[in-house]
Amino acid sequence: MSLIRPMDPAFPIERQIALEASSVVLVNLFTLDPADEPVFLQAWQDDASFMKRQPGFISTQLHRALGDSPTYLNYAIWESNAHFRAAFTHPEFRASLAAYPSSAVASPHLFQKVAVPGICVA
Template identity: 75%
Template sequence: MLQLRPLDPSCPIECQLAIDAAPVVLVNVFTLDLADEAKFLEVWHDDAAFMKQQPGFISTQLHRALGEHPAYMNYAVWESTAHFRAAFSHPAFRSSLAAYPSSVTASPHIFQKVAVPGICAS
């Protein structure tokens, strides 16, 4: 089963889900054993297909770290934390977490886009 390791222990994903914001970006970094990579990708695919069907889902993209040791980063855009909260707490999604290999650790964190004049659009 997937293990959760907060990116910021002072405000883990459960804390962030209680904050209403829109739009939001979920960034989730996964680490795992090389032997579990194929199974991880299979389960992640199923979870992403589920999330894609949920209200408020905009897009997602999975990235693999360079190098031989598998690490992945998922970037998912949601209309709001309320939409992501509903999908994240859905019983079908929660039960799917047991399908991940035991070596998988996830560090999910929710962000909002920041405007920086002349550099980043709002």
């Protein structure tokens, strides 16, 4: 992958993974050249297969933007940030990033659910 661009430059993923938290959601926005979609999808599938085998993984889903924009949104749910950190820093996963097309830009960020009375639970 040619570039990781933080959603929040003041608090990039490298700082987020150092925190202790339970039940985290990774949101990752990808942009890429249209010609690179098949390579991107294969690389993402391979990474998702690796992540599914890791302790603490709950689920993932990939979404594609409507229309001609080759923009993808992935979210993955993990039991804890410690589990995500172990998978994200695993040498096998880090090496797999080279399989992404050079046009791919990823913007990963970690989130936790928020309780809003009468609307949603944490």
